[in-house]
Amino acid sequence: MSSEQLITDKPGTPGAVESRAGSLKNALWLALGFGLLKYALATLLQISMQHAGYEVFRDELYFVVCGRHLAWGYVDQPPIIPLVARIAELLFGFGSLALFRTFASLAGAAEVALTGLLAWRMGGSRWAQALAMTGILLAPMVMGIDATYSTSTFEPLFWMTVALALMELVRLSDAGISGGRAATCWWLVLGAAAGLGLENKWNEVFFLVCLLAALLLTKQRRVLASKWFPIAFALMLLLILPNLVWEMHRHWPTLELLHNNQVDGKNVHVGPLAFVINQMLVFGPMMAPLWLGGVLWLLFGRKAKPFRFLGLTYVLYLPLMIFMYAKDYYLAAIYPLYFAAGAAAWDVVFKKPWLRRGLTPAYMALYALLIALLLPLILPVLPPAAILAFQEKLHLQPPKMETGATAPLPQYDADMLDWRHKADLLAAAWFSLPPQDRAQAGIFTTNYGDASAVTVYRPDVPQAISGHQNYFLWGPRGYSGKVLIVFGESRARLESEFDSVEEFAQDTNPYLEPYERGPIFICRGLHGNLATLWPKVKFWY
Numbered sequence: 001m002s003s004e005q006l007i008t009d010k011p012g013t014p015g016a017v018e019s020r021a022g023s024l025k026n027a028l029w030l031a032l033g034f035g036l037l038k039y040a041l042a043t044l045l046q047i048s049m050q051h052a053g054y055e056v057f058r059d060e061l062y063f064v065v066c067g068r069h070l071a072w073g074y075v076d077q078p079p080i081i082p083l084v085a086r087i088a089e090l091l092f093g094f095g096s097l098a099l100f101r102t103f104a105s106l107a108g109a110a111e112v113a114l115t116g117l118l119a120w121r122m123g124g125s126r127w128a129q130a131l132a133m134t135g136i137l138l139a140p141m142v143m144g145i146d147a148t149y150s151t152s153t154f155e156p157l158f159w160m161t162v163a164l165a166l167m168e169l170v171r172l173s174d175a176g177i178s179g180g181r182a183a184t185c186w187w188l189v190l191g192a193a194a195g196l197g198l199e200n201k202w203n204e205v206f207f208l209v210c211l212l213a214a215l216l217l218t219k220q221r222r223v224l225a226s227k228w229f230p231i232a233f234a235l236m237l238l239l240i241l242p243n244l245v246w247e248m249h250r251h252w253p254t255l256e257l258l259h260n261n262q263v264d265g266k267n268v269h270v271g272p273l274a275f276v277i278n279q280m281l282v283f284g285p286m287m288a289p290l291w292l293g294g295v296l297w298l299l300f301g302r303k304a305k306p307f308r309f310l311g312l313t314y315v316l317y318l319p320l321m322i323f324m325y326a327k328d329y330y331l332a333a334i335y336p337l338y339f340a341a342g343a344a345a346w347d348v349v350f351k352k353p354w355l356r357r358g359l360t361p362a363y364m365a366l367y368a369l370l371i372a373l374l375l376p377l378i379l380p381v382l383p384p385a386a387i388l389a390f391q392e393k394l395h396l397q398p399p400k401m402e403t404g405a406t407a408p409l410p411q412y413d414a415d416m417l418d419w420r421h422k423a424d425l426l427a428a429a430w431f432s433l434p435p436q437d438r439a440q441a442g443i444f445t446t447n448y449g450d451a452s453a454v455t456v457y458r459p460d461v462p463q464a465i466s467g468h469q470n471y472f473l474w475g476p477r478g479y480s481g482k483v484l485i486v487f488g489e490s491r492a493r494l495e496s497e498f499d500s501v502e503e504f505a506q507d508t509n510p511y512l513e514p515y516e517r518g519p520i521f522i523c524r525g526l527h528g529n530l531a532t533l534w535p536k537v538k539f540w541y
Contacts, residue, residue, distance in 0.1 A: 038137050043105060049097060054416040057149070059150055067089065071246065075253045076470065078201065081150065085149050104147070108142070113133070115336040144329075152332055162197065166309075184228060187231065199242075207333070207334065214312035287339070295314050295338050303348065380410075408511060415449070422507055430462070440479070442462055444537075446539065448469050451468070467534070482525065485521070497523075503519045
């Protein structure tokens with residue numbers, strides 16, 4: 001029995017159950033194999049990046065510090081990633097990037113495996129499952145996301161678990177099984193995955209709304225008539241309630257942050273056509289026909305009819321992200337669905353097994369070769385000078401996602417450089433002070449990257465303070481402002497606010513963003529008390 005028949009067989013017949021169990025077993029083993037391949041590749045790439053001179057990413061340093069101040073929420077993210085970063089710090093430290101980022105690599109492996117299972121559930125053969133997993137495993141955007149800790153690292157796991165649970169519930173409903181243990185379990189899985197996903201990143205709200213709207217537009221909406229739907233919804237709310245309470249108690253800082261991003265034009269704005277073309281590029285131009293075909297198959301394919309709502313989800317989600325001027329990676333978590341669907345459609349187009357056995361490995365091999373050739377543009381596996389030379393030779397420049405990014409290197413690469421050096425410079429400035437000044441001196445930086453670098457890499461000096469993101473809520477830590485080591489502010493502004501301003505050193509690394517280069521100042525005699533002036537340093541952006 002073929003895997004295409006499995007999707008349409010009515011449960012209850014012994015042959016169907018036996019074949020389905022055997023097919024699932026094969027799919028699980030194949031998914032495990034590709035997951036292990038992804039983990040091994042991710043580990044090798046981490047070793048290569050560290051050997052090329054790159055360090056812990058800017059945001060990772062911030063997540064670690066947030067994890068040392070565990071809470072149910074933060075200005076710019078819910079609690080899951082800081083918790084994971086804290087566990088990674090405690091277990092592995094920072095000596096090895098591959099070890100520190102173990103959980104990120106495992107998340108990437110799980111994403112690949114889930115993609116294979118989604119392809120199986122859509123009726124894809126083993127070759128189709130392998131094709132779908134190869135597409136996600138080597139997608140440039142996915143490789144970049146899986147290489148560091150971010151709120152996007154675990155996002156696909158929650159989204160795809162929600163989608164898989166809903167697919168199983170639809171399948172059971174279409175077979176006339178709306179109750180029973182299996183349906184109950186899948187409803188609970190759906191509610192838990194949705195709730196935990198929201199505790200990971202609020203972007204999931206848009207996915208869930210589009211998914212629900214798409215479901216309501218199809219006949220599969222009858223699945224929502226189950227008595228377990230409100231229970232799953234209540235479970236989701238229960239899981240996100242702690243973060244909601246945190247937000248309400250602090251007057252919704254995340255909404256204020258998002259508003260600031262929109263008003264101040266932080267993200268690069270592109271037109272709809274350019275946005276769609278960029279999606280094709282960042283997820284691998286050779287694989288664009290696969291996932292685009294998956295979207296079309298879900299929308300129009302006869303065998304995809306039970307999962308039509310997944311195609312409609314993309315039709316709703318994509319223009320919403322364009323309208324909101326979202327960054328490229330805000331859509332990343334949804335693509336495993338369409339790589340899986342495209343692979344299932346591949347089986348429909350190339351029906352003869354011998355044709356699939358010939359074309360599929362050739363397609364996968366050509367794609368792997370292209371990614372290998374372009375790897376230095378995807379991940380910083382070469383030293384900065386070598387990456388710049390590589391870009392110049394190919395006449396290729398990765399697109400910028402933020403308007404303030406003007407470093408010669410891609411912003412992603414630049415944000416993995418210089419943190420230990422920056423922390424050492426700021427610590428040296430503090431140690432240069434006479435003992436009476438040192439006793440009351442604080443270290444102030446304008447962004448969380450520099451502040452976190454000091455806190456993480458130099459525990460022998462006071463924890464840095466900042467008005468950026470959650471650092472603002474942590475306050476001035478009792479410093480009066482009589483003596484401050486400052487990085488990130490102009491001398492002219494500091495001279496208007498302090499009695500004396502003395503330059504101590506310069507960070508002149510040419511590969512950094514402009515706001516990460518420049519002088520470190522020793523400032524004395526703040527005009528006023530730092531605690532009183534603290535609201536003025538608030539920087540949620």
